[in-house]
Amino acid sequence: MEMRLPSDVDVPMVDTSAPSESPSAVARLLEYSPGHHVALPPHTTMEVVEKPSVVAVPGAPYYAYGLMAWQDRWIPLIHLDSIVRAYVSIPLPPVPRYALVVAYQAAPGEPIEHGAIALPALPRFVSVSDQDACDLPGNSDVWPLLSISCFKTGEHVVPILATGRLFSTYHG
Structure with missing residues (x-):
């Protein structure tokens, strides 16, 4: 005699009557400059810091505010628009008022490191599906170097950043 668990009652695993939808994922949407956005995979975002404490570093790259205090260490704080x-x-x-701390690896197998992105406003989450995919914006030559993909939400074309690519240039 076959034994059936309560979860095995004749309910199909997939609802075949519903129209198929493209699977979606969640992205962290950042407005880095008025009307300009980027996204990050949520697993790379660690914490939003309000009123970050920053120490300027002589000889830092043109896009770096310097080092920001975070969890008893100093991490780079960068200005993405620059x-x-x-x-x-x-x-x-x-x-700015906010800094988003992100995790990254400079290369596969390397330890996790942290950096921060300066933000004028709080980030938010957005749902993205394959149907939202689009070409990278043409307003900067750096998008192909920093982005892993791109999507459109409303009127905004949003590159998805690879945090390792973004911060590896800070150390090199």
Whole structure:
């Protein structure tokens, strides 16, 4: 005699009557400059820090505020808009209200490291599906170097950043 568990009652595993939808994923949406957004995989985002404490570092890259205190260590705080504009001579704005701490690996097998992205506003989550995929924006030559993909949400074209690519240049 076959024994059936309560979960085995004649309910199909997949609802075949519903139209198939493209699977979706969640991304962390960051507005790094008014009207300009990037996204990060949620597993790379660690913490939002309000009013980050930053120490300037002589000789730091043009896009770096310096080092930010976080969990008893110092991590780089960068201004993403300066990177996107690649070498455009604009002074860094004042340290913003928020910093998003992210995790990254400089290379596979390397230890997890941390850095922070300066943000004028709090990040939010957005749902993304394959149907939202699009080409990278043409407003910067750095997108192919920093991005793993791109999607469109509303009127915004949003590159998805690879945090390892973003921060590995800070150390090298």
